[in-house]
Amino acid sequence: MTVSMLVGALRAIIETTRSPAEILAGLNRRLVGRGSGFTTCLAIRISFSGNLILANAGHLAPYLNGQEILTSPALPLGLDPSAVFAEETYQLAHGDRLTLLTDGVPEASSHKELFGFERTSRISGSPAGTIAEAALRFGQADDITVLSIVLDRQSENQFQ
Numbered sequence: 001m002t003v004s005m006l007v008g009a010l011r012a013i014i015e016t017t018r019s020p021a022e023i024l025a026g027l028n029r030r031l032v033g034r035g036s037g038f039t040t041c042l043a044i045r046i047s048f049s050g051n052l053i054l055a056n057a058g059h060l061a062p063y064l065n066g067q068e069i070l071t072s073p074a075l076p077l078g079l080d081p082s083a084v085f086a087e088e089t090y091q092l093a094h095g096d097r098l099t100l101l102t103d104g105v106p107e108a109s110s111h112k113e114l115f116g117f118e119r120t121s122r123i124s125g126s127p128a129g130t131i132a133e134a135a136l137r138f139g140q141a142d143d144i145t146v147l148s149i150v151l152d153r154q155s156e157n158q159f160q
């Protein structure tokens with residue numbers, strides 16, 4: 001039910017703004033008071049020129065070319081109606097790889113040992129399938145989602 005509500009809210013919000021921070025603020029307002037849980041979220045906007053704008057609401061930070069992007073700390077969605085979400089801006093270059101992943105990767109476990117952030121960081125520059133397979137082989141404990149975006153400047157209007 002929460003996901004359905006978030007999808008509907010997201011569709012309504014993006015009719016009035018493309019700002020990742022404003023999108024998170026709008027989703028947050030709609031989640032506050034709708035139960036005892038919370039939702040982490042990373043909102044990103046990438047232009048064809050490679051301009052990346054992101055805002056984070058308690059989600060794992062993304063990686064750029066195998067290096068974690070530092071994001072401003074913020075609460076997850078649904079906890080505080082006055083939460084503020086900051087935006088960070090980066091310029092991606094041809095061939096840059098942006099990697100987004102869920103906590104199922106570092107939380108994969110084998111014999112009470114976590115895959116962990118160090119292992120995750122070491123393989124974060126790899127293609128999405130390679131990262132997901134490594135976490136699955138280690139031991140899946142949660143959903144594992146990995147998305148890699150590679151900027152392809154051969155065509156100014158095309159992403160890989």
